Amino acid sequence: MGEEIVFESIVFKSPVGPVPFDIGALAEGLLFYGRVAIVGNGATIKDVLSQIPPFTLLSLMQDDRIEFHYLEDQNGVATTQTANGRSRHDLVTFSSPQHTPENDGIEAFTVAAGGTGKARRAARRFAKLLHSLDHSGFDKESVLHALIDDPGIEGSVRQLIGVLVPDYPSSDVLRFRIEREPDGFYVDTNLDFARLNNLYHRIVPPTHSSLSEAYILSLLERAYETTYYAGALNSEVAVDSVERVIQAQTVQAVIRRYEQSESEVEKFLDLTLSDGNAIREAVNSGAVSFTSLVELLDSADEFRHWLGKQPPDASLIRAYYQETIKDSWVEKLPAKTIRWGVFTGLGVATGAMIAGVPGAVAGVALSTTDFLLVGRLAEGWKPHQFVEGDFKSLFGVPPA
Numbered sequence: 001m002g003e004e005i006v007f008e009s010i011v012f013k014s015p016v017g018p019v020p021f022d023i024g025a026l027a028e029g030l031l032f033y034g035r036v037a038i039v040g041n042g043a044t045i046k047d048v049l050s051q052i053p054p055f056t057l058l059s060l061m062q063d064d065r066i067e068f069h070y071l072e073d074q075n076g077v078a079t080t081q082t083a084n085g086r087s088r089h090d091l092v093t094f095s096s097p098q099h100t101p102e103n104d105g106i107e108a109f110t111v112a113a114g115g116t117g118k119a120r121r122a123a124r125r126f127a128k129l130l131h132s133l134d135h136s137g138f139d140k141e142s143v144l145h146a147l148i149d150d151p152g153i154e155g156s157v158r159q160l161i162g163v164l165v166p167d168y169p170s171s172d173v174l175r176f177r178i179e180r181e182p183d184g185f186y187v188d189t190n191l192d193f194a195r196l197n198n199l200y201h202r203i204v205p206p207t208h209s210s211l212s213e214a215y216i217l218s219l220l221e222r223a224y225e226t227t228y229y230a231g232a233l234n235s236e237v238a239v240d241s242v243e244r245v246i247q248a249q250t251v252q253a254v255i256r257r258y259e260q261s262e263s264e265v266e267k268f269l270d271l272t273l274s275d276g277n278a279i280r281e282a283v284n285s286g287a288v289s290f291t292s293l294v295e296l297l298d299s300a301d302e303f304r305h306w307l308g309k310q311p312p313d314a315s316l317i318r319a320y321y322q323e324t325i326k327d328s329w330v331e332k333l334p335a336k337t338i339r340w341g342v343f344t345g346l347g348v349a350t351g352a353m354i355a356g357v358p359g360a361v362a363g364v365a366l367s368t369t370d371f372l373l374v375g376r377l378a379e380g381w382k383p384h385q386f387v388e389g390d391f392k393s394l395f396g397v398p399p400a
Contacts, residue, residue: 007261007307009035009235011069014044016219016242017164018208023051024280025238027293030065031279031300031391032265033236034308037067039133039229041074042104049112052290058109058122061129065297069133069233070101075140075221077214080184087213088184091140091221101130135225137232143224144185147217148178157216159245161191164211165199176216187213236261264315288394296394303391 010033012026021044029036038048045068049057060066073095080088105127106120113119147153157176161168175190196211209215223243230237236258282288 007033007264007304007310009033009037009233010258010261011037011039011229011233011235011237013038013229013237014040014047015240016222018204020051021047022238022280022284023048023290024282024284026066027283027290028265028279029238030060030293030297032261032304032307034304035067035235036065037069037233037235039069039071039233041071042099042108045070045104045108046112049108054109054113054119054126055122056291056294058126058129060294061126068130070105070130072100072132072134075135075138075218075225077217077221079212079214086186088181088186089214089217090184091144091217093135093138093140095134101132102127105130133232135228138225138228140221143221144178144180146224147220148180148185153178153220156220156245157191160216160219160242161196163241163245165196165203167199168196178217187217189213292394296391299389300391 010029012022012029014021021040026036026038038044040048057066061068073093075091075093078090078092082088106123109123109126110119113122150156154174154176158170158174161174162170173190175188177188179186179188193211193213197206200211219242226237226239226243229235239258279288279293283290283293
């Protein structure tokens with residue numbers, strides 16, 4: 001991990017499969033990370049704009065709360081059928097002159113915003129805020145060498161199939177080997193793609209995708225793109241279920257960094273909202289609108305600033321707890337009492353009054369001096385002021 005700062009920056013990408021962009025995860029990222037970015041193409045822009053009101057997204061980008069990095073090219077796998085019936089593959093990068101940040105940005109925003117004159121003017125501002133990103137620094141040859149030399153590739157493919165087609169019978173003899181030839185590379189596999197697609201298309205429509213050697217190769221390559229975006233944007237990258245199963249060591253390092261933050265967020269939310277997925281699920285279900293979440297961001301700024309100063313090996317729960325009770329009488333209480341008291345409302349309300357204190361903690365007598373010291377919890381800013389106030393209020397958690 002070195003000196004990486006947890007919760008400094010995160011990148012979100014389009015997911016694998018015919019599922020919408022995870023707006024709930026983006027909302028969660030806006031609360032916890034100092035810098036939030038989206039990487040995608042014209043389809044990603046349309047997807048995001050279908051879930052976030054256009055002018056809300058524009059405002060977030062103008063306020064530097066969200067960066068949108070537009071991919072001007074795409075990686076893929078080109079396949080040619082040879083005379084002997086084999087499939088020859090090449091890793092390729094392609095682009096279209098019709099698809100540019102300006103063209104796709106203006107068109108998508110104008111449509112989403114209603115096509116009015118105001119929408120068209122805002123669409124031009126939106127397009128200017130899109131950052132261009134390409135794969136010029138993405139070394140396809142190195143990726144190919146890594147895939148060929150990876151002794152765990154068959155295990156990765158087995159796990160990919162388990163995620164994409166859970167009903168496909170697993171086999172210890174699954175074969176998926178990449179063979180390099182002067183004219184390209186080939187795959188030696190015993191996967192039954194007819195049977196795979198019969199099951200896969202019960203979940204994913206054929207109009208979206210079908211499983212093939214090339215499609216599996218593109219998913220393996222996509223996982224390596226994660227490391228490219230992490231380096232190009234100096235950020236954590238949110239990974240989906242497919243990328244998690246890729247076992248290449250270079251990818252694992254990026255995934256471990258994201259999973260550490262993800263785990264800390266889940267534990268923190270379980271503490272504060274009694275549900276580790278409360279934010280994501282509330283926004284995705286519509287119980288909390290994305291616009292309401294945006295209104296919370298101003299009061300969350302100091303919380304994120306505090307969060308960004310935590311060392312990379314810090315426990316978010318421990319850091320929140322320690323910052324909450326620092327220099328207060330609560331530090332004097334026995335450990336178990338402290339844990340119960342602080343996290344059930346004793347001393348974490350923004351004000352200095354604690355309802356029912358005399359009987360709240362058995363065996364602990366609070367003097368007048370102790371009551372006065374409670375006020376020190378509200379001196380300056382402390383993380384609980386955000387959590388116990390606007391944060392819990394938005395997500396429907398009653399005050400402690």
